[in-house]
Amino acid sequence: MTTFAIGVDLGGTNLRIAAVDSTGKIVEKITTGTEVARGRDRVIDEMCDAIRDLTKKHHIGGRLQGIGVGVPGIIDLETGMLRASPNLPGWEEYPVHQEIERRLSTKVILENDANAAALGEKWLGAGAHVDDMCMITLGTGVGGGLVLHDRIWHGMLGMAGELGHINVNVDGPACGCGSHGCLEQYASALAVKRMAAEAVAAGHAPRLAKAMNEDPEFNAKVVYQIAAEGDEPAREVFHRVGTALGIAVAGLINVFNLPMYVIGGGVASAWDAFAPTMVETAKKHSYIYRLTAAPAAWHTQSENRATAAHKKTVITRAILGSDAGLIGAARLAMEKSS
């Protein structure tokens, strides 16, 4: 290892920090709870302590190229302020960029977490063989990132890629963003849990009702396990996930005509439960997709390579899992220094 970068993924639940070498290999990773309740200054202090520790440790083996930090929410890249951040309550209008740089006495690259994840998948994951792609990250909320001509598309202020707030049903449930029927209200982990609770409340989901009552950890993962066992109401929840994703992806295909749309984040683990509905719905809503859809057999990593050459549209799963954001954040720091 001659050079390395630090990648940080600051989530509402976990804070992850990694030393990443120039090939994208994670040399060391630290994961801690974010403890949002203890306040933003405390979280930033802990993050900076961990960055310092990792830097010192790996400085012997190689030169530090830079530090990239992925943060959830709407960042104004010009001012380095978080303008909105539902998963980090109390961080709105906080000069997060400045606060990190002040503590570390060095330049830091700040990025939206889903943008960082998209860049990670583009570099070493599902999108490694295409120039342009977009990624939808299904986590607690739904994030998104666009990589156009190998670079994150930031837009005017760095706020681009809010794919979780594409409208998929004007009459749908209220969203934290002030709108109704955003993708996030159907395809996030919280939405899966809410839709399962709705099925229970409607009285026709005994298996889900039992799990809700008995399992204090009842969450999207449990709903998926029950769906995988064949329970129809649980399966229906994931059909709704797939329908919403299909409408959103169809819109993205109609707007961008990209070779690849990548679905990542924790809820993407339920791929087999929602993907068939998603693909079918996307076909219904996009004639460009109908004209250009890649054969189903291409949806594995090595076959994605065929996409770029054959000009077909692939909708596929992310590959890097929860490391995508760390790797992408580190990559940003490397790009900036080169």
Add this chain to the structure above:
Amino acid sequence: MTTFAIGVDLGGTNLRIAAVDSTGKIVEKITTGTEVARGRDRVIDEMCDAIRDLTKKHHIGGRLQGIGVGVPGIIDLETGMLRASPNLPGWEEYPVHQEIERRLSTKVILENDANAAALGEKWLGAGAHVDDMCMITLGTGVGGGLVLHDRIWHGMLGMAGELGHINVNVDGPACGCGSHGCLEQYASALAVKRMAAEAVAAGHAPRLAKAMNEDPEFNAKVVYQIAAEGDEPAREVFHRVGTALGIAVAGLINVFNLPMYVIGGGVASAWDAFAPTMVETAKKHSYIYRLTAAPAAWHTQSENRATAAHKKTVITRAILGSDAGLIGAARLAMEKSS
């Protein structure tokens, strides 16, 4: 005039051909009916005759830089084939690029008509002072074009920018593209006419009913005139136009975070009837727009210049009218030759 280019806008209703000088001034323009019914070969013949005439005539004054042709529909730019074209029935899978070049014995730039219009507005119209913009063209159908970093965003095959098929209501009317509730079903001239007819059929639009019965030319323009006179059912039609546009533009803002969204095409003449609803709806569905909306007073040409400097989001009217496509097509030919 030392150099000039030929711009062509081949519509479902009109065929327009212009000689355009290097400053974007239209030196001469020919407009004829497209006479789609006479078949694609006849239309292409007439277009090529007119191109030859104009070229010969202006060749004395300046050197021809190239020929750009805007065509409605989904073009595969790699093969030069029209893959889908609802406004030019029978042109699907027609090698339009090859047929034009064969007749003229010269290279021609082929482009989607709404992409050409977006480039025209970017060059000399509403978007002259921003680097990135998108334009929605409300004509017989609804087209769209994205200009990112001063260039048309084509995507993988040239099919990008189909903004008329962004979904604004999953339960909405069937669209020619196979989907339901596309923007085109609410914001095109045909949609305005259909929504007026729906109001008449529902029995609560006497003023529209009278016009429909008496005016054989009853169309979107007539509906707008009646709305402008204060007729509530006619005004409601344009509220629906505005609501649909607001949802679509909000989605584009959330995805792209561009400085400018331009609304053009014939239906944009009804701006004052739909724009307030559009802006209000876009605010409801996009917190990025709420955070960054430009003051209403900026919505004129000279004030658009402030947009780029102040990083605000402007939703505004196109300026070049029906010449945008001609000018953009000519611009493409100039870019290619330089």
